[in-house]
Amino acid sequence: MSEPRLDTPLRERAGHALRDTFLQEALTIATTKFIGLRREAFAEFPDGEALRDRAREIKEATLQRLDHYLERLIDNVEGRGGHVHYATTADEARRIVLDIARRAGARMAVKSKSMATEEIHLNEALAAAGVTPVETDLGEYIIQLAHERPSHIIAPAIHKTKGQVAELFARELGRETEPDPEVLTRIARAELREKFLEADLGITGANFGVAETGTIVLVTNEGNGRMVTSLPRVHVAVMGVEKVIPSMSDLAVFLAILAKSATGQKLSVYTSLVDGPRRPGELEGPEEFHLVLLDNGRIGQLAGPLREALACLRCGACLNVCPVYRQIGGHAYGYTYPGPIGILLTAMLNGPESVKDLAHASSLCGACADACPVRIDIPKMLIELRRDVIERRIAPWPERILFGAFARLLQRPVLYWTAARFGRLLQRPLTRGGVIRRVPLFFGDWTRTRDLPPIAARTFQERWADLEREGGR
Amino acid sequence: MDRATFLARIRAEMGRAEGRAPTQPSARPASPRARLEVLRREMSERWRESLARFTLEFERVGGVLHRVTDAGDVPETIAGIARERGMQRVVTWHADALGLDVATALTARGLQASAAPDTEVDGGERGRRRAVAAAADLGVTGVDLAVAETGTLVVVSGAGRPRSASLLPGCHVAVFDRETLVESLTQAGLVLEAWHDGAPPPWRGASINFITGPSRTADIELTLTRGVHGPREVHAVFVERGVTPRRD
16 A cells, blocks of 8 residues: 655656546545635635735744744743753654653653654654654544555645545454544544543644744644643644744734635634643643754755745645646655645755755646745746756756757757757658657657657748748838 | 754854845734723724624634523523533533633533632642543633634633633533624734733633634545534524623
8 A cells, every 4th residue: 555655766656646546536626626715715815915925024034033033932932831952853853752752751642743743754763662653633643544644735645535544444443334534533533532631742743933922833623733732741842943933913914824725714723822831720731841943954944045945834735736746646756745845845854866856846837836825936946956956967867968968059059050950850750740759769758748849840040031031020 | 952052053044144135024012911902992892793704704614603691691502502412511611710600500400510620730630620521522611712704712721711621522612702802813913912911810821722613624535524633513602791701
C-alpha cells in the first residue's frame, strides 16, 4: 500500500499517480470542491481582498523585526510559566521533544495535526524512544494506521476511499463495519477518546504565536486540538519561527482569511488560544507547557531568495488550484510539503539540490499566486529556483548540454538561422499531419506525453521581411 | 541551543536583509479596556441587528438557537433538549460563572446534573471531575463573546468554567445575552486585546476557545460528518432580559 517515495525519480512517482484511477477522481473532486468553497467564501466577504493585503503587510512587518517579536513571545510565554526551547535543526527539535517526553515519563503522546512535526519526522523518533505517538485528526489517524503520509496539507487522507478506510479499521482495530463515513467516524471517536484521556503528553504545532500576549493559536475543525491542549499533563507546541505575529489585532486579520482560503468556512469550528499551563481553579489544562521554536532552514531565508515563502499560512489553497498537484497529488512530490508552496518549502528545508526535479513540476501558470491568501509570488521563486538549479550544475547533464547549446544558438543569429534550416530538413521524416509525435533517442522523453510542434516552414524574420517588402501595414 | 545564540543568528540574517520598504502591523488600541467600553455601548444600540446576523450564521454552521425571556426559563429549555434526546447526565459551569444555578434546577427536573467547583481542587478530584464530564451527555456553559459575522461562541476557561463542558459531552448548550454580542472578527480582536490588557482577573484560565458550530470533519471522501471529537450538537440559548455572570 505504500506510495513510491524518494528512491524513485519524480517522473515515476508522478506516473504512478497518473495511473491510479481512484486517486485521479478523488483529486479532481476534492480540489474542485475546495476551489468552489473558497471562491464562495470570498465572494460574500467584501473586505477579503483588502485583508489579504493587510495580512501580507503584517507578515512582512513581523519578518523585519523578527528578533523583537520572538523576544516578546518568549518573555510572555515564560511570564505565564511556560518553557521555551530553541531548535536549529530537525534533529535538535526531535531531541528536545524526546527529552520533555522522557522527563514526563510519557508512554503515549496524542497529537493534533501539525505540519511542523511532520517536517521533523517526530513520530518515528517518538516510537523509537518507546513513546507511542497517536495522530488524532481523523485524516491523520487513518494514514497513520495505514503507515502512509499525508497527501494534502488540510485533507491528509484525500487519497483513500471509504472502502479502504473500512478495511483498514477492520484490520488494525478489529472493527468490522460497513464503509459509511458516519459509522467510521464514530469508531474513530471512540478509539481516540480513550487515548485522549490516557495520554501523558499532548503535541501540537501552532498556526500563530501572538508575541504581545504569549498566546499559541490552534485552528481545528474536529476538536482534537482542544483535547490535546487540555487533557494530557504536558503540552508541547512545535512552532516555526515565522509563525509569530505581533498582536491580537493582527490575529483577527489572519483568522478572517485563513479558513476561507482553506475550506471556505468563515471560521474553522475551533480556534483555540492557549495562554500557557493550567491556572489555579481550572479543572483542566496541562501542568507543563513547552514551546519549541523551530528554525530548520527558515532563518537562513530571512535574507534569502525564498524569504516570501516565510509568509505561508499552510492553508492549502495553492495545492487545490495547481494543475500539477491536481494531476499527481501530494505523495508524488515525495516530501512533507506538497504543491507549489511545498516545492519552495522543500528547498528551504532540504536545500535546492532536493528540488532539482520538483522545481520543474509547475506550469508557472500563476494560479497559486492568485489563490494565496497572502499573495506569495510562488512562480517567481520557482523560476529563481530553476536558475539556481542550473547555476549549481545540479540539473541532469543532457538537460544542461541541450539548453546550453540552445542558449548559444539564440545568441547568434546566423547560427540560429542555419540551425533552423537544418532542423527543417531533419524533421521531415518525423512530421505527420503537421506535428511531431515522436523523436528518437533520449530526446524521446520530450514527446512521450505531448507533441512537439515542428519548426515553421518560414521563420518569423523571413515572414517579417516579406511583409516589409509588400509594404503592408 | 540557547536563546541568545538563536536570536543572534536571526539578527545576523536580518542584517543581510535590510533595505526593504518598512511595513506596519495592525494599529493597536492605546487603552483596550476603555476602547472596549465604547464598543460595548455602541453594540448595545445595535444588538437586534447583531442577534439577527448571529442567528443566521450560527444556523448556517449547524447551530440551534433558542430564545427565552428570562434567565429562569433557561433550565426548562435545557431539560427539553435533554428529554428529546433521552439524555440524562449533565455537567455545567459553576452558578456564578453562568449567572444562574442550572444544576439545582435540572436536578429538580429529574436530571443528573453536576456543577463545576469555582475554587482550586486537588489532582484526584480533578481526575474524578474529568471522568464525570467524559461520561456526560450534555454540557452547559456561558458565553463570553458572540461574534455575529461568523456565528461564533467564545468561551474563556477558568475557575468554575471547565473547558470540558463545551468539549467532552455530545451536546453543548451555551447560554448568552445581548451583552456578549459583537458584529465582526475585527471587534473580536479588540476584545482579545482588552482581555490581555494588564493582569488577568484571578478566575481567568489559560484557554480561550472560538466555537463555530458542532465539531466536524470531511476527512473521509469529503463527506461532512459531525461530532468527531467535540460535540455533535451545539445549542445557544439567548436570554432576552440577560444573565448576570461574574465577569471582568
